[in-house]
Amino acid sequence: MLRVLIAGSTGYLGKFVVREFKKRGYWVRALARNPKKLEQIGPFLEPAVRGQIDEIFVGEVAKPETLHGLCDGIDIVFSSIGITRQKDKLTYRDVDYQGNKNILDIALTKSVKKFIYVSVFNAHMFEYLEIVKAHEDFVRDLQDSGLEYAIIRPTGYFSDMSESLKMAKSGRVYMIGDGGNRINPIHGADLAAVCVDAVTGKEHEIPVGGPVIYSLKEIAELAFATFGKNPKITLIPPWLARLATRVIRPFNKQMSDLAEFFIAAGQGDGVAPAIGRHTLGSYYQELASRWLKEN
Numbered sequence: 001m002l003r004v005l006i007a008g009s010t011g012y013l014g015k016f017v018v019r020e021f022k023k024r025g026y027w028v029r030a031l032a033r034n035p036k037k038l039e040q041i042g043p044f045l046e047p048a049v050r051g052q053i054d055e056i057f058v059g060e061v062a063k064p065e066t067l068h069g070l071c072d073g074i075d076i077v078f079s080s081i082g083i084t085r086q087k088d089k090l091t092y093r094d095v096d097y098q099g100n101k102n103i104l105d106i107a108l109t110k111s112v113k114k115f116i117y118v119s120v121f122n123a124h125m126f127e128y129l130e131i132v133k134a135h136e137d138f139v140r141d142l143q144d145s146g147l148e149y150a151i152i153r154p155t156g157y158f159s160d161m162s163e164s165l166k167m168a169k170s171g172r173v174y175m176i177g178d179g180g181n182r183i184n185p186i187h188g189a190d191l192a193a194v195c196v197d198a199v200t201g202k203e204h205e206i207p208v209g210g211p212v213i214y215s216l217k218e219i220a221e222l223a224f225a226t227f228g229k230n231p232k233i234t235l236i237p238p239w240l241a242r243l244a245t246r247v248i249r250p251f252n253k254q255m256s257d258l259a260e261f262f263i264a265a266g267q268g269d270g271v272a273p274a275i276g277r278h279t280l281g282s283y284y285q286e287l288a289s290r291w292l293k294e295n
C-alpha cells in the first residue's frame with residue numbers, strides 16, 4: 001500500500017484530494033494546523049474527511065521546527081498549500097514558496113518517490129504578480145531537486161466562482177471588463193482525480209479545466225438564474241479595478257495581490273484541457289440551497 005502525505009488537507013482542493021486518495025486505496029497522512037476543519041464540511045461544499053485519514057500530522061509549514069517526521073515512511077507528497085483567504089499575516093513568499101520548500105527539503109532527506117504540486121494555469125503570463133512568482137519559484141526548485149514530480153495547473157476553482165453567486169444573491173454582480181472572456185472552471189472533485197492520476201502519469205506539466213466553457217457574463221447569468229432573478233450586472237473598467245487594488249495595498253498587501261491576479265487573469269481567456277463531469281449550474285444549485293437552509 002502506497003503512503004501519501006497531503007499538505008493543504010483542510011482546504012477546498014485538499015479535502016477532495018484526501019477523499020480521492022483514500023478511495024483509491026492509499027494510506028493517508030494529512031498535514032493540518034487546525035485539524036478540527038477536517039471534521040467539517042467546508043464553506044464551498046468540500047467534504048468532511050476525518051474518517052478518510054489514517055494519521056493527522058499537526059504542523060505549520062512556515063515553522064519548520066513543527067515539521068520533524070513529516071515525510072517519515074511517505075512515498076508520495078501532494079501539496080496544495082497556499083494562501084487564498086487566510087488572514088494570518090504570512091506572505092505568499094512565506095507560505096506558497098518557503099512553506100512548500102520546507103516540505104520539499106524534508107522529502108529530499110526521506111524515501112519520497114514523487115512530489116505533486118498545485119500551481120496555476122498560464123503562470124508564465126502572470127509572474128510579475130507576487131502570488132504567481134512565489135508558486136513558480138517553488139516549481140523551479142522542485143524541477144531542480146532531482147525528485148520525480150508533477151505540476152498541476154488548474155484554471156479557476158468552483159469555490160472562487162461562488163463570489164458571483166454571492167453577489168447575485170444580494171442583487172447585483174460587479175464584473176471587471178466586458179464579461180466576454182472565457183474560462184472553464186473546475187470542481188474540486190474533478191481536479192482531485194487529476195491530482196491522484198498524476199502519481200502514475202508521466203507528464204510533468206498538467207494544465208486542466210472543467211468540462212464546460214463559460215464567458216464571465218454567462219457565469220453571472222447562471223448565478224442569477226439560480227435564484228430565479230433577472231441579471232443586473234455592473235461592468236467595471238479594468239483600470240478602475242486596478243486603481244482600487246493600489247488603494248487597498250498599504251492596508252492589505254495580500255488582498256491587493258490576489259485582487260490584481262483575478263483582474264489580470266480575467267482580462268484574457270483561461271481555457272485549459274477539459275476534464276470531469278461537474279457543471280457550475282448544479283454546483284450553484286447545491287451551494288444556494290445550503291445558504292438558504294443556513295438563513
Ligand SMILES: NC(=O)c1ccc[n+]([C@@H]2O[C@H](COP(=O)([O-])OP(=O)(O)OC[C@H]3O[C@@H](n4cnc5c(N)ncnc54)[C@H](OP(=O)(O)O)[C@@H]3O)[C@@H](O)[C@H]2O)c1
Pocket residue numbers: 007008009010011012013014032033034037059060061062080081082083084085086090095096099118119120121154155156157158159160
Ligand atoms: N482557487 C483557485 O481558483 C485556484 C486556481 C488555481 C490554483 N490555485 C492554487 O491552488 C492551491 C489550493 O487552493 P485552495 O482553493 O484549495 O486553497 P485553500 O482552500 O485556502 O487551501 C489552502 C491550504 O493550505 C493550508 N495553509 C495555508 N497556509 C498554511 C500554513 N502557514 N501552514 C499550514 N497550512 C497552510 C490551508 O490551511 P488552513 O485551512 O489552516 O488555512 C489549507 O489547507 C493554492 O495554492 C492556490 O493558489 C487556486
